[in-house]
Amino acid sequence: MSNTKNLFDKVWDLHTVKTLESGQDQLLIGLHLIHEVTSPQAFEMLRDRGLKVMFPERTMATVDHIVPTQNQARPFEDNLAEQMMSAIEKNCREFGITLLDVDDVRQGIVHVVGPEQGLTQPGMTIVCGDSHTSTHGAFGSIALGIGTSQVAHVLATQTMALGRPKVRQVKVNGELGPGVTAKDVTLYIIRKLGVQGGVGYAYEYAGDVFDRMSMEERMTVCNMSIEGGARCGYINPDQTTVDYLKGRPFTPEGAAFDKAAEWWLSLASGPDAQFDDVVEFDAADIEPTVTWGITPAQSVGVSESLAPVSDYPEDEQTLIKEAFRYMELEENQPIKGQKIDVAFIGSCTNSRISDLREAAKVVEGRHVSEHVKALVVPGSQLVRKQAMEEGLDKIFIEAGFEWREAGCSMCLAMNPDKLVGNELCASSSNRNFKGRQGSPTGRTLLMSPTMVAAAAINGCVTDVREMLSAVTA
Numbered sequence: 433m434s435n436t437k438n439l440f441d442k443v444w445d446l447h448t449v450k451t452l453e454s455g456q457d458q459l460l461i462g463l464h465l466i467h468e469v470t471s472p473q474a475f476e477m478l479r480d481r482g483l484k485v486m487f488p489e490r491t492m493a494t495v496d497h498i499v500p501t502q503n504q505a506r507p508f509e510d511n512l513a514e515q516m517m518s519a520i521e522k523n524c525r526e527f528g529i530t531l532l533d534v535d536d537v538r539q540g541i542v543h544v545v546g547p548e549q550g551l552t553q554p555g556m557t558i559v560c561g562d563s564h565t566s567t568h569g570a571f572g573s574i575a576l577g578i579g580t581s582q583v584a585h586v587l588a589t590q591t592m593a594l595g596r597p598k599v600r601q602v603k604v605n606g607e608l609g610p611g612v613t614a615k616d617v618t619l620y621i622i623r624k625l626g627v628q629g630g631v632g633y634a635y636e637y638a639g640d641v642f643d644r645m646s647m648e649e650r651m652t653v654c655n656m657s658i659e660g661g662a663r664c665g666y667i668n669p670d671q672t673t674v675d676y677l678k679g680r681p682f683t684p685e686g687a688a689f690d691k692a693a694e695w696w697l698s699l700a701s702g703p704d705a706q707f708d709d710v711v712e713f714d715a716a717d718i719e720p721t722v723t724w725g726i727t728p729a730q731s732v733g734v735s736e737s738l739a740p741v742s743d744y745p746e747d748e749q750t751l752i753k754e755a756f757r758y759m760e761l762e763e764n765q766p767i768k769g770q771k772i773d774v775a776f777i778g779s780c781t782n783s784r785i786s787d788l789r790e791a792a793k794v795v796e797g798r799h800v801s802e803h804v805k806a807l808v809v810p811g812s813q814l815v816r817k818q819a820m821e822e823g824l825d826k827i828f829i830e831a832g833f834e835w836r837e838a839g840c841s842m843c844l845a846m847n848p849d850k851l852v853g854n855e856l857c858a859s860s861s862n863r864n865f866k867g868r869q870g871s872p873t874g875r876t877l878l879m880s881p882t883m884v885a886a887a888a889i890n891g892c893v894t895d896v897r898e899m900l901s902a903v904t905a
C-alpha cells in the first residue's frame with residue numbers, strides 16, 4: 433500500500449465495492465450495531481419488501497436509550513418504552529440477530545458494549561443508527577452514524593452509498609496538566625474549531641497526547657467528533673489498541689490474533705501520510721473545560737469568566753444572547769462557583785470503568801452537597817459489575833450518589849431519568865442542547881466525570897484540580 437495514504441483512505445479503499453454514478457462509493461460494512469430507537473422502522477421496511485438481513489452475524493443489537501435504570505421489571509412502566517423493547521426483541525428473533533437484552537450481562541450503551549466485546553476492531557467499517565458511532569473510531573476504524581433508511585439498507589445489503597469525506601489531522605502535542613482529561617481535550621478542540629468546523633471531514637487525532645491515552649480516553653475523544661461537525665473521528669491503532677483487544681469475546685485467539693494485530697498496525701497512517709488539512713494544538717493550553725451554553729462549542733476553561741456578547745463576531749451574537757438567556761447565566765461571570773442542582777456521571781462519552789474509577793477518587797470520603805441530586809449510571813452491565821467488584825458503588829453511595837443500572841439515562845432522558853423544570857445539571861455526557869436532559873427548560877453544563885464529581889461535592893462548578901491536590905496533600 434502506498435505510504436502516503438492515511439488510515440482513512442486505506443480502510444475506505446479496502447471496503448469500496450464500486451463507485452456509483454452519483455459519485456458516491458458503495459462501501460461494504462463490517463459491523464452493524466443496532467439499538468431500539470432507530471431500528472424498528474428499518475425492520476418494517478425489510479418486511480414491506482420481503483427482504484432478509486443479509487449477514488445477521490455481522491449485526492449486533494443492544495438496548496440502551498429507553499431502558500429504565502431503576503425498576504427494570506417487565507413490562508416497563510412506560511408503555512412506549514415497552515413497545516420499543518418488544519419490537520427489537522421480536523425483530524432480532526425473526527431476523528436471526530443476537531440481542532444483548534436487559535437480562536444479558538453484556539447489555540449496555542451500544543458504544544460501550546461494541547468495544548468491550550471486541551466487536552469493534554481496527555480497519556473495519558462500522559455503522560449504527562446513532563450519531564455517536566464515531567466512538568468506535570478510537571480503534572482505527574471508519575465508524576459512522578447513519579439514519580434509519582440507511583439502517584434498512586445495511587440490514588438488507590451489508591453495504592451503503594457514501595461520498596468520501598476529506599481527512600483533517602487534528603494534532604495535540606505536549607503534556608496535559610494534572611486533572612486535564614480526554615473530555616477536556618475534545619471540548620477544547622470543539623471550542624476552537626466550532627460545531628460546524630468538521631463538516632465534510634473525517635478527523636484523524638494524532639500527536640503525543642492521543643498516543644499516550646488509554647483506549648477508553650481515545651473513545652471519549654472520538655465520541656465527540658460528531659459534536660464538532662466531523663463525519664467521524666479516528667486514532668491510529670498501536671500497541672495500546674492491540675493490548676486492549678486481546679482476550680475479548682469477539683477477537684480472534686492465538687496465532688489468528690497475532691496475524692490480525694500485525695494487519696491492524698499496518699493500517700496506521702505513516703509519517704508521509706497526506707491530509708486535506710492539518711490543525712495543531714498545544715496540550716499545555718488546555719484546562720478542565722466546562723460548557724456554559726447550548727452548543728458543545730460554547731465552553732470555557734474552569735478558571736475563565738463568560739465573555740460578553742460584544743466580544744463575539746457579529747454573526748454569532750444572536751446565538752450567544754440566546755445561550756445566555758436560556759442558561760440564565762450572566763456576561764462576565766466566572767463559571768467556577770455556579771450553583772448546580774443535578775450531577776450526572778454516565779453516557780457513551782464517559783461511563784466506562786476508568787471514568788468511574790477517576791470520579792470515585794474525587795468522591796471518596798466526601799459527601800454530595802445537600803441541594804444536589806447526583807447519579808452514576810454505568811455504561812454497561814459489565815462496567816457496573818467491575819465497579820462493584822472494586823467497591824466503587826459503595827464509595828459513590830456513601831457519598832450520597834444514586835447507583836443505577838446501565839443505559840443512556842439522563843444523557844437524553846428517553847427513560848424516566850429527567851431534569852425537572854430549569855434544573856442545572858453538571859453532566860459527563862456530550863450534548864447540551866436546549867431540553868436535552870428531559871425538561872424543556874432544563875440546563876446542561878458538560879464537563880469531565882471528575883469535574884462532575886467535584887461539582888456534586890461542592891454543589892457548584894469546581895476546579896477539580898484543587899480537590900485532587902487536597903487528596904494527595
Ligand SMILES: CC(C)[C@H](C(=O)O)[C@@H](O)C(=O)O
Binds near residue numbers: 561563564577844
Ligand atoms: C436516539 C439516537 C438517534 C440519538 C443519536 O443519534 O445520537 C441519541 O443517541 C443521541 O445521543 O441523541
Ligand code: SF4
Binds near residue numbers: 541779844
Ligand atoms: S449515551 Fe447519550 S449520546 Fe450516547 S448513545 Fe445514548 S443517548 Fe446517544
